[in-house]
Amino acid sequence: MKEGLKMIAVLTLICGMFSVTLAGLKEATESRIEEQVLTYVQGPAINQVLSGFDNSPVTDRMKFTVHGTEERVTVFPALKEGLLLGVALETFTKGHGGEVGVMVGFNLSGENLSGIAITTMKETPGIGARIAGHGFTSQFKDHSMDVELTSKGGSIEGIAGATTSSTASVEAVKQAVSIFQKIKPQITQAWPGGS
Amino acid sequence: MILNSLLVLMGLGFTAATILAVASKILHVKEDPRIAQVEDVLPGVNCGGCGYAGCNGAANAVVEGKSGANVCVIGGIETAQAVGAVMGLEVLDMELELAFRDCTGGQRAEELFNYEGAGNCRAQALLYGGAKTCPEGCLGLGTCEAVCPFDAIHMGPEGLPVVDPLACRACRKCVEACPRGVLSIVSMSAKLLHLEEVNDCLAPCQQKCPANINIPRYIEAAKNGDYAGAVNIIRERNPLLLVCGRVCPRPCELDCRRTHVDEAVGINMIKRFVADWEMNNNLRLHIPCAKETGRKIAVIGGGPAGLSCANFLRRLGHSPTIIEAMPELGGQLRYGIPEYRLPKKDLAWEIQGILDLGIDVRLNQKLGTNFTINDLEEEGFEAFFMGIGAWASGTMRIDGEKAQGVISGTEFLTGIGLGQPPNIGDNVIVVGGGNTAIDAARTSIRLGCDVTLLYRRTRAEMPANIEEIEGAADEGVKFIFLSAPTKVIMDDKGKATHLECISMELGEPDDSGRRRPVPIEGTEERYPADTIISAIGQKPQLSCFYTEGEEQCNIDFTRWRTIDAHPQTLQTSIPMVFAGGDAVSGPDSVISAVGAGRIAARSIHYLLTIGKIPLADNTLRRLIPYTLFKDVDGCKNKTRTPMPHNCSGDDRISTFKEIEGCLTEEELQHETSRCLRCGLICYDRDIPLENVFTNRVGEKVE
Amino acid sequence: MKEYFLLFISAIFVNNIVLAQYLGNCPFIGTSKKISVAIGMGSAVVFVATMSASITWAVQEYLLDPMGLQYLQTLTFILVIASLVQFVEMFLKKAVPPLYKSLGIFLPLITTNCAVMGIAIICQREEFSFIKTVAFSFACGMGFMLALIVLSAIRERIEVSRTPKSMKGTPIALIMAGLMSLAFFAFKGMI
């Protein structure tokens, strides 16, 4: 029994010791990791949906509270010579195999979408996963804020056989549009508008 | 977050450790604590080399006593000692096991086809079972060499694997790898216990030998000058090599393949040479014995069968006691075979060597008179071997047999052996054609008598050794063939004076295959005789098995009034009683008795250790037909060395000096060089073997 | 139903855990010398992989996610798997000795089998539901067993054929595994 107790004690203590160390390390690296994740996961998507900027949208990101809700949204601005060209924000909806993450870019000048990019998704390979393909996402480039699938009377062609995935991504864009519209005043306040 | 992490991880660690600790208590399988200790000292590599499922399995086996402290093949002596320390076992007592190659063929073994596939025996074996003609022979591609983890096997120059005894750890990898079963892991005990099987590599001589001595191997050793090696090889099957070197009727030489070239190899002369070499140099080579078991076994009868059985039991680690009715050990060797064939001092030297292994002896104790089996059982003996021989003479079944001057051959020879030669007068008639009859006749010659030997068939039918018959004729024994006694003529005092005989002719063959002699009416004749020695039909004396006043005894006999014993195990109708030698077979050769002694020892060993007597179904029972060739080609003639004789003339017929002599070293060299080194079907040719392909065993393709 | 069927096919053939995902290679090479051993090891992996993936799923769902401690995933998983394996070993030894005899000796080898840990982590990264986790981990285990048995069968034959001396043993086994992996590539077109 004594040996058993010692076993338990040693294992527990070692676990405890390392947990503190690790937690400390986690605290210390947390902000840096976030930065890295944004740079390497969201960064490429932002580059796809925004263009013509000369700043780093990830470094200049800001968080806004959506009016009327508690939700906080990270917005990535595209600036040129300090003036705001457009913004990008990421939204998530439930897809076929899990969350579909969509980075949606907005043109401040024309009030329409500058493009979208899929950041994360776990759709069925070869079918739903085609939403990430160029053919699907490019439809959104310079599209008006009013997006809808053709099946529902809109102008976006869904992926054949992957209704759920197509709907999910369109829903995400719609969500982003509504958020954008709600926080637009705050955005223009935060960065000097270019137009 | 730090707090969360701390709590979760500590909780997890605590839970895991607690569950395991509790589980190890609740789910504790009652195990010998030594299993864990043994496992701790094993290397823990789970390599499986020991043949058990991992180190835990090996530890289990050790603790259960299924395996010794040297279970681990890779751990070496340190591990063995550590395991031994845990188990309290003496490590050094463990019997050494080594890989052993049975096949001797190698490159001289003929090939059925020219194989050019992958250089691996197992690959070759997939193709019609391999290219060698011999179904059991080594294919020689060295798979064993490749699998040996200890670098202990190397392919020798003859295309056969050579095991390095120092490097071999008996891991069995080679045994498993060999598709032909050429290699086996054997200890000394295993060799002693092995009953020859038809798929062993057995030369005809070894098959024929009643004791299955590995003849080619000892001749090979003798040829290489390794006389001690030869002696040890013989001792694996026959502890009485001095005796057999002198008196063996050598059935092996009958089937020697060399008989198809010229004459058989003088196998027994070679045996005698190495046996004499040991005795003359008074070497007393060390005879290894297995670890003491302390099991007591009574060996009743100190003749060749009893001596052999006691010898092998002792070497297997048991404690036999020989109980002998006569004042000295040796049985028929001492009391039946005359001095001129087997000098008593040589016999004594040989017996002493066996007793020196640690065998107890009780002399002058006769079964049934001085003790019974029940007495011995109460004394703590666990098994019994009956090697009581065949000492009772058959009767001639003629009138006047009770007359004074009529004695049996065994009686006569025993008297001589005891140093009390009976008064036999001048004219002696010996009746019978066996070795006992010849021995009696030749002994009588040496006592200065005029000896006539009466046999009811012809010389060709005499069961005695040809050399013996010739020797008797040389010494002046007169033979009367085709003549049978009908009546003993007595004088008034009841003393025999003449023997009346009738001539016979040979009729139809009887059960034994010999032609039955039929008397010819009216041909009676009388021969004068002071003494008539009847040397016919010895039988075991079975009266000792009957307790006084009882008709029945609980041991079964055959209809020839010998002890009934299982032919392969020699077990009698009483499970713990075994019997062998003349008592079972009727009068037979020394070497048969020696072989029976070993078989009985094997049976007793198994019965005492594992409770049953295992028998392979491919045990060698008769000669393997395809090994007996009609002709042996490719060999030049080499004359057989004549038997050297020590004495001649008067010296020979008037003294009991030993007649036959021993080879010289040169003669030995010549004789061993005549051996064809036969394997199962291979043998040494003078011509090289290249391009000799055969399509059927033993037959050459033209 | 079709989804699960596809999951099975994908886990066993298309994304075979050993041949396409490079997981569990040490035992794959180490225990593939004999078919009998391969079968024992394979079934042990199927068993342990399924079990540990299910348990780690629960740990992640009810412990790590609510507390926001995803970063401790590696640590907790390995701890849970190691204790689980040891527990199962003790349990089998007590409760089902025949099973222990055939499977038990392989269990200790599995603690450090990256296939088991890898399957658990993949299930988390793919955010499978519980049922899917069980199905997926079982299928992955089967994939491992399949590859292991096939390789051991090949190696038993290779053993008796002429291989260059330098290739004997592990090198030729690796090359065989490579060719098997190439063969399994053909399944890529299936889904």
Add this chain to the structure above:
Amino acid sequence: MSKLWKEFSKGLWKDLPPFKVVLGLCPVLAVTKTADNGFGMGLAVIFVLTMSNVLVSIFRKIIPPKVRIACFIVIAASLVVSVELLMQAFAYPLYQQLGIFVPLIVVNCIILGRAEAFASKNPILLSAVDGLGMGIGFTISLTLLGGIRELFGYGTLFGTRIMPEHYKPFSFMVEAPGAFVCLGLMLSAMNIFTSWQARRKGQAVLDNPGHECRSCGICSR
């Protein structure tokens, strides 16, 4: 000093993983698509191996033998988590590339093998040096294998184009089959080299220079 050097250098040649001691194959096969990845993985292993050896050596006296393996695992896993965090913070692309194999460092037999076979029996400094040597050896092997596969598979080395323009990348090399075959060939080359070396020195040539999973004590627990 010579003892330290001996422990250090054995990982570089005598017991060079994974060639001399076939251990830790999964990362070897999986992350060696490019020399970069191999090198990065190697660095992570050096860190974990050295640190775990040091820690195990420190704690070796207080750990009860029955939970020995569990404790070693916790130590190794904690180090792996640290590596994960640090890699995410400072080398995120590498973390993305190595993916699942970063957490799987914990089940790399080398880590537990060295902890069990060496660090749990030796003082801190020796253990550290042993871990460092083994780690560096492992890194060299990984980088080498990665380099070869990258060179033939992409025509580049550490991302720089090496092969002539018209070289058509042999993409077999960077796929799973290529990994197996390439490692097999390298092991075989290693065998040839070892026996050549032995022959040159006049030593007996061993048929199978230790390519057995024997040296890793861990499988046996």
